[in-house]
Amino acid sequence: MSSKSDPIGRRRFMQMTGGTLLAASAGDALLGCATSAPRPGGTAEGVGYFARFGVTEAMIAETLGAALSRGGDYADVYFQHRVSNDLALEDGAVNRAFATVELGVGVRVVKGDQTGYGYTEDLSVEAMKACAQTAAAVADGPSNAAPQRFHVGGRLPQRYPLRLRWEEIRPEQKLPLLAGVNEKVFGADPRVKKVNVHFRDESGAVLVADSQGRIVEDLQPMTLLYVSCLAEQGGRREQGGYNVAGRAGFEFYSDDRVARVVREAVARTTILFEAASPPAGEMPVVLAAGSSGILLHEAIGHGMEADFNRKNVSIYADKIGKPVARPFVNIVDDATNEGARGAINVDDEGNDAGTTNLVVNGVLATYLHDSISARHYGVAPTGNGRRQGYQFAPMPRMRATYMLPGPHKKEEIIASVKRGIYCENFTNGQVHIGAGDFTFYVKNGRMIEDGKLTRPIKDVNIIGNGPKVLEKIDMVSDDLQIDEGGWTCGKDGQSIPVSQGLPTVRVSALTVGGRGKA
Amino acid sequence: MSDDLLTRAAHDAVELALRKGAKEAAGGAYRAREVEVQWRDGKLERISEATTRGLGLELYVDGRYSSVSTSDLRPEAVQRFVADAVATTRAIAPDPFRALPDPALYRGQEKVDLDLVDPGYGELDAGARRRIAQELEEAARSVEGGGAILSVTTGFGDSLTESVRVHSNGFEGHRRSTDFGMSAQVSVKDPDGRRPEDWDSATGHHFRPLPPPAEVGRAAARRALGRVGSRKGESALLTMVVENRSAGRLLGQLLGPLAAASLQQKRSYLEGKLGQKVTSALLDLADDPVVPRGMGSRLFDSEGIAARRFPLFEAGVLRSYYVDNYYGRKLGMAPTTRGMSNLAWKLGDKGRDALLADVKEGIFVTGFLGGNSNATTGDFSVGVQGFRIRGGQLAEPVGEMNVSGNHLELWPRLVAVGGDPYPYSAARTPTLAFEGVQFAGV
Numbered sequence: 001m002s003s004k005s006d007p008i009g010r011r012r013f014m015q016m017t018g019g020t021l022l023a024a025s026a027g028d029a030l031l032g033c034a035t036s037a038p039r040p041g042g043t044a045e046g047v048g049y050f051a052r053f054g055v056t057e058a059m060i061a062e063t064l065g066a067a068l069s070r071g072g073d074y075a076d077v078y079f080q081h082r083v084s085n086d087l088a089l090e091d092g093a094v095n096r097a098f099a100t101v102e103l104g105v106g107v108r109v110v111k112g113d114q115t116g117y118g119y120t121e122d123l124s125v126e127a128m129k130a131c132a133q134t135a136a137a138v139a140d141g142p143s144n145a146a147p148q149r150f151h152v153g154g155r156l157p158q159r160y161p162l163r164l165r166w167e168e169i170r171p172e173q174k175l176p177l178l179a180g181v182n183e184k185v186f187g188a189d190p191r192v193k194k195v196n197v198h199f200r201d202e203s204g205a206v207l208v209a210d211s212q213g214r215i216v217e218d219l220q221p222m223t224l225l226y227v228s229c230l231a232e233q234g235g236r237r238e239q240g241g242y243n244v245a246g247r248a249g250f251e252f253y254s255d256d257r258v259a260r261v262v263r264e265a266v267a268r269t270t271i272l273f274e275a276a277s278p279p280a281g282e283m284p285v286v287l288a289a290g291s292s293g294i295l296l297h298e299a300i301g302h303g304m305e306a307d308f309n310r311k312n313v314s315i316y317a318d319k320i321g322k323p324v325a326r327p328f329v330n331i332v333d334d335a336t337n338e339g340a341r342g343a344i345n346v347d348d349e350g351n352d353a354g355t356t357n358l359v360v361n362g363v364l365a366t367y368l369h370d371s372i373s374a375r376h377y378g379v380a381p382t383g384n385g386r387r388q389g390y391q392f393a394p395m396p397r398m399r400a401t402y403m404l405p406g407p408h409k410k411e412e413i414i415a416s417v418k419r420g421i422y423c424e425n426f427t428n429g430q431v432h433i434g435a436g437d438f439t440f441y442v443k444n445g446r447m448i449e450d451g452k453l454t455r456p457i458k459d460v461n462i463i464g465n466g467p468k469v470l471e472k473i474d475m476v477s478d479d480l481q482i483d484e485g486g487w488t489c490g491k492d493g494q495s496i497p498v499s500q501g502l503p504t505v506r507v508s509a510l511t512v513g514g515r516g517k518a
Numbered sequence: 519m520s521d522d523l524l525t526r527a528a529h530d531a532v533e534l535a536l537r538k539g540a541k542e543a544a545g546g547a548y549r550a551r552e553v554e555v556q557w558r559d560g561k562l563e564r565i566s567e568a569t570t571r572g573l574g575l576e577l578y579v580d581g582r583y584s585s586v587s588t589s590d591l592r593p594e595a596v597q598r599f600v601a602d603a604v605a606t607t608r609a610i611a612p613d614p615f616r617a618l619p620d621p622a623l624y625r626g627q628e629k630v631d632l633d634l635v636d637p638g639y640g641e642l643d644a645g646a647r648r649r650i651a652q653e654l655e656e657a658a659r660s661v662e663g664g665g666a667i668l669s670v671t672t673g674f675g676d677s678l679t680e681s682v683r684v685h686s687n688g689f690e691g692h693r694r695s696t697d698f699g700m701s702a703q704v705s706v707k708d709p710d711g712r713r714p715e716d717w718d719s720a721t722g723h724h725f726r727p728l729p730p731p732a733e734v735g736r737a738a739a740r741r742a743l744g745r746v747g748s749r750k751g752e753s754a755l756l757t758m759v760v761e762n763r764s765a766g767r768l769l770g771q772l773l774g775p776l777a778a779a780s781l782q783q784k785r786s787y788l789e790g791k792l793g794q795k796v797t798s799a800l801l802d803l804a805d806d807p808v809v810p811r812g813m814g815s816r817l818f819d820s821e822g823i824a825a826r827r828f829p830l831f832e833a834g835v836l837r838s839y840y841v842d843n844y845y846g847r848k849l850g851m852a853p854t855t856r857g858m859s860n861l862a863w864k865l866g867d868k869g870r871d872a873l874l875a876d877v878k879e880g881i882f883v884t885g886f887l888g889g890n891s892n893a894t895t896g897d898f899s900v901g902v903q904g905f906r907i908r909g910g911q912l913a914e915p916v917g918e919m920n921v922s923g924n925h926l927e928l929w930p931r932l933v934a935v936g937g938d939p940y941p942y943s944a945a946r947t948p949t950l951a952f953e954g955v956q957f958a959g960v
Binding site: 313431432 | 562565567570587591602612613616644671745753784887888889893894901903918919957
């Protein structure tokens with residue numbers, strides 16, 4: 001196990017969830033007493049879901065008392081139970097299953113903007129207090145008081161209503177989904193030679209309780225279907241695929257959605273036989289509606305996370321209130337898109353999560369805050385405090401990041417480009433927060449020549465500089481789409497699910513990492 | 519949990535799996551203690567400390583396979599977890615290629631002390647860790663031009679990891695290692711409004727051989743200051759020299775497609791290339807698991823197979839794939855090992871500066887940004903930053919550029935291998951130079 005000090009873990013990147021997912025499942029017995037209510041009722045007892053593990057308010061109060069025993073300003077506990085089940089199809093059969101159960105608790109103590117953190121898989125009061133005392137060492141002063149009673153706030157919104165809960169779906173019911181996709185992908189094109197299907201479902205809950213006496217629980221489902229195919233033509237091979245993800249139950253897999261997965265996986269793979277690398281150099285780039293939102297994630301999203309600005313290391317650190325883009329550019333980070341992979345009912349610090357305006361009419365409006373940065377800036381938290389799991393302290397993170405519709409039409413945008421590229425599908429991206437340089441990798445696209453979409457292109461990285469690129473967004477269409485893919489964002493060694501979206505957009509110039517002369 | 523308890527937990531898990539209906543099983547138990555301190559701009563930023571544990575099982579049930587893990591170790595929960603996992607396994611399709619490795623592959627472990635545990639582990643207290651983190655920052659700020667520094671974040675961490683692996687057909691393996699790591703990340707002000715950053719770090723299984731923190735702090739600051747004034751260069755075909763610590767990214771795109779899983783799934787541009795010349799004759803590379811204190815060292819791999827050195831490339835000729843037990847059976851190939859341990863290179867005799875002098879004109883790449891490589895075709899396209907090489911020396915910094923090509927065309931153009939392996943990674947990559955690489959910029 002490498003040390004967590006390795007700076008590799010500090011990079012900011014994003015990628016499609018691959019086919020090599022680790023596992024999942026556990027069982028109905030473990031979850032048999034789960035209820036579908038999004039949170040427990042009543043104020044006397046705020047522990048609902050986690051009561052099955054013997055967790056009580058008294059234990060939490062005792063833990064928070066230990067956490068504040070050395071003068072921390074603020075403390076919270078974060079309980080997590082996550083059960084993931086994976087099934088994978090290879091060479092025609094669902095012949096491997098994976099299951100992962102994560103159960104643990106993290107205790108955080110905050111003093112100013114300093115953080116102490118400890119965690120354990122042992123939910124006994126002794127183990128939790130030991131963690132709390134470890135975390136308490138970030139402060140060094142007289143004890144502060146912890147709450148003895150907890151209050152449940154107003155009802156949480158329900159942004160991931162489930163019709164078919166994963167705890168009630170047996171493996172036998174899921175198998176036909178994978179087998180059906182396999183059969184349809186093979187049936188769609190004789191050039192397909194290998195098909196991999198990976199399916200995942202997650203269920204479970206988190207509980208956050210803090211030293212202000214707040215307590216909240218949220219049940220957090222997730223599912224993902226990833227299809228990869230390999231095709232051969234005239235001695236050449238190409239691989240491609242498609243995937244869908246969301247906070248939903250088994251009802252997510254409608255006939256329409258499954259048909260789209262099959263169609264897109266085959267189309268995105270077989271088009272590659274006609275595709276070539278585009279030229280190298282600067283040229284106009286048109287981003288298709290949907291997953292092109294990766295541009296926003298890298299070009300502005302990370303740079304607007306308030307921790308980087310509080311630390312004075314983001315290229316956006318002194319730009320709030322200043323114009324950064326044309327007046328028709330509006331960018332949000334949104335927790336409220338029902339069923340989206342990046343949707344949350346509440347953040348991982350127990351704060352309300354809504355819609356945060358990053359750019360309003362071209363002016364930089366608000367950073368993405370967690371509790372620490374919100375106090376630092378004297379503003380309300382924006383519900384962006386998120387974490388991968390109980391082993392990690394929260395930090396400002398994106399949810400679903402997208403641009404609102406603009407005044408142009410897709411057709412006029414494409415017609416406006418004499419020579420450039422049109423980007424349709426992406427696999428990953430990365431950014432340097434301070435310099436602002438970012439990249440995203442285009443798997444499928446087309447050349448634009450004399451205002452028309454022409455030959456397909458593939459496998460090309462695009463590189464730009466965040467603030468410069470925002471200035472160069474000179475056309476925005478009215479066709480916003482939030483992508484349905486399984487995007488995962490990495491920051492400081494923590495991976496979390498996110499969503500992104502974009503209407504069709506023109507960037508007047510970006511560096512295209514192709515081959516040959518422009 | 520002592521080693522005895524871990525051993526018992528692994529054996530108990532395997533026995534439980536057999537009792538619940540598995541024909542064969544592999545079980546692993548681990549425990550890790552991890553402590554980390556992060557320091558920023560004159561004060562503590564974060565401390566974290568935890569002892570974490572977990573249990574994993576691979577189940578072979580009625581010719582079917584599953585792999586499961588849990589951190590919920592309450593006895594009644596483990597009972598239910600394993601019973602459910604066996605039931606799920608029964609529901610999926612049989613796979614005739616799934617079985618534990620042939621026990622003959624477990625035998626013949628090297629009789630080497632890998633020396634992965636620092637006997638002094640546990641001597642560092644919270645104060646000592648903070649002093650190291652503080653020293654990293656102070657050194658960073660002390661360099662010439664340090665007035666342009668906007669922020670310095672440093673860190674120090676150490677861990678003790680113990681694991682035991684047990685197979686029902688006669689394997690038991692123990693592993694114990696300590697790890698220490700320090701890092702510094704520096705952001706500086708560029709007059710054009712950007713805030714470039716860079717980092718340096720050092721890691722190892724033993725504490726004492728690590729370089730002085732001040733050296734790491736200064737290196738991070740000099741690197742970050744070196745980024746000031748970075749510009750996008752022109753699109754051109756140029757010689758690319760890749761710094762040793764960054765070369766692992768490129769090398770990973772060459773070694774990834776050597777996995778048997780990629781071959782069997784037809785997703786490898788190196789399929790069918792065994793015995794053929796794939797790279798320039800300068801590439802001579804072996805997988806070497808039994809290096810004392812090596813970052814990837816092991817006596818057995820993640821399937822219990824006894825670890826041995828084997829050649830990957832000899833004078834540019836591909837000699838072996840990474841073949842694990844399962845895909846080896848599917849392909850009818852003898853297993854080598856599931857994945858990379860340490861790499862042993864045939865090194866050149868020149869350091870970075872001498873290589874730059876030889877190259878005269880080109881780009882020295884100090885970092886990659888994003889990008890990807892298509893394992894099926896070998897096509898790649900990745901972002902880069904670094905410095906222009908002019909007259910055999912580093913000249914102005916360049917960034918926001920990209921390199922692209924195909925690995926089957928790139929590696930034959932490897933024209934120099936440095937004598938300077940990066941010591942803090944298992945790949946131990948030296949500086950590498952390639953001719954005629956497509957750079958995209960202005």
